[in-house]
Amino acid sequence: MFDYIARRSASTVLVVISVTVLVFLMMQMTPGDPAMIMLGEYATQEAVSALRHQLGLDLPLPVQYWRFMSRAVRGDFGRSIRTGQAVVDEIKAVLPATVELALVALVFTVLYGVGVGILSAVKRGSALDGVVRVVSLAGIGMPTFWLGLMLVMIVSHRLGLLPATGRLPVFTDLPRITGFHLIDSLIARDFRALGDACRHLMLPAITLSITSTATIERMTRSSMLEVLRQDYVVTARAKGLPEYIVIGKHALKNGMISVVTVLGLQFGNMLGGAALTETIFAWPGMGRLMVTAIRARDIPVVQSCVLVIAVFFSLINFVVDILYGVLNPRIRIQGGSK
Amino acid sequence: MRLLKRLKRNYLAVSGAVILTLILSAGLLAPWLAPHDPNECVLRNRAQGSSAEYPLGTDELGRCMLSRLLYGARLSFVTGLGTVLMAAAAGIPLGLAAGYYGGWFDNSLMGIMDVLLSVPYFLLALAIVAILGPGLLNSMIAIAVWTLPGYVRITRACVLEVREKEYIEPARAIGHSDLAILVRHVFPNCLSTLIVQTSLRVGSAIVSVAALSFLGLGAQPPTPEWGAMLNSGRVYIRTAPHIVTYPGLAIFTSVLGFNLVGDGLRDALDPRLRRL
Secondary structure: OHHHHHHHHHHHHHHHHHHHHHHHHHHHHOOOOHHHHHHOOOOOHHHHHHHHHHHOOOOOHHHHHHHHHHHHHOOOOOEOOOOOOEHHHHHHHHHHHHHHHHHHHHHHHHHHHHHHHHHHHHOOOOHHHHHHHHHHHHHHHOOHHHHHHHHHHHHHHHOOOOOOOOOOOOOOOOOOOOOOHHHHHHHOOOHHHHHHHHHHHHHHHHHHHHHHHHHHHHHHHHHHHHHHOOHHHHHHHHOOOOHHHHHHHHHHHHHHHHHHHHHHHHHHHHHHHHHHHHHHOOOOOHHHHHHHHHHOOOHHHHHHHHHHHHHHHHHHHHHHHHHHHHHOHHHHHOOOOO | OHHHHHHHHOHHHHHHHHHHHHHHHHHHOHHHHOOOOOOOOOHHHOOOOOOOOOOOOEOOOOOEHHHHHHHHHHHHHHHHHHHHHHHHHHHHHHHHHHHHHOHHHHHHHHHHHHHHHOOOHHHHHHHHHHHHOOOHHHHHHHHHHHHHHHHHHHHHHHHHHHHOOOOHHHHHHOOOOHHHHHHHHHHHHHHHHHHHHHHHHHHHHHHHHHHHHHOOOOOOOOOOOHHHHHHHHHHHOOOOOHHHHHHHHHHHHHHHHHHHHHHHHHHHHOHHHOOO
């Protein structure tokens, strides 16, 4: 097991370093001189070269990378070209909103995807199975941004059931402790705010989770079907164990191994895909920050967002890989490559 | 022929093919089918429901929705196929070379692909658009870069399998060059896997490019691109919901079409990939 963890750690470190190089090169690959972009097109040549020197853009690339990284490690991502604020503060302000949204979406994915996937596999060939399969096929092809718009149109505007924009009603006074509204409102014992936060989370989380939910549902179904055919399941049934133990204990354990790995990936894709959901629901998160920054060609902000999410994603994958090894002894004994 | 027969028995694939044929012909015949110029604004007819003159109503600038949707079908096919073909054109040769030659080239190429895959896909697309700047072609390139690793990996895996086959050795013995062996013997044997891969990727390419346009980072107004139409109609969702309903329905239907055909092709051509 130690060997396995060591190997996975090494490859994670390698990936994280490569990602940082890639993100660093973003600035280099962007056409135009960053100093010129910051100063505007009417800047004098002297001012541009002075700023270039100040930013270290006249240094050789490896030196620039080293400076970029040593600052990033200390949490200094530079300043936004658009607002002049420290990028790290901008990210700190929006990160909890995105993570909270993605976590709730992940809970939806697990509840529906795994739950219905198991049900669909157990009741294979039934009407329920048929409906579920069509729904998940539709879910995979569904443009999430359109689904979001339709939910806003029907659930919020027509039926008036749930709010369409923001994280809380305007004028809600909730102290910011963690930035996670669900946790903050619990700490403040403000149960009205908690309810409001939940209601605001519903539609965005459904929208964000739809593709993952459909994917997980299909995977759970097929992997459960495979496991349910195995000899040991037949044995368990022959021993006279009740069906819920056969499925819940014997089949589920093996059936979930591959699903767990994919869940990690899906969580990462949610963080990356949040830009769409956040734009529809005016959710003040990282995705919206990125889109605004891209439109304004504010590369430092984009760079830092990509860096934060990508490194976070690698760490999640690392944890998932370790979990995979724990769940599946075959993996850690064989070479450990997937 | 055998392939067609097998496909015909799969009713889901057939319905997918019917959907695609309808959308493709709608796009091709757009100049004749469209009742109006897709970019003609008649401001006094803003955001109206359907009528005899405008079968699907008008958008926020008084443009005919039906005409814009028909022209959008062209763009959707072009962007979807174009994106995937870009990825295939770069990915297949790279995968062939990596699988055939192995060694340091293989290792470093696959390393780069792993890094690309280790970034959440939409994030990668956003990062590339950030570098290249917004625009339809740039967003196609962004999605193509994200699609690339899949092609490289699949081609490489296929080459590794074919390379060991008996018929490669004689080809080498009679003095064929590496290139000839790759093109004449290895590539044709990977073809069916690659066709399946391509058909499955087009659908997601269409959604992804539309998604970038929806964020205002892809096609720019007044291009009648479905994602861009959703973006500009978004503000009118309360007063004129039809403006955001039809383009999304169009994206959804065409993606469903490609996915159904892709699933069917996979089942027919590549039994190894068949799911339960």
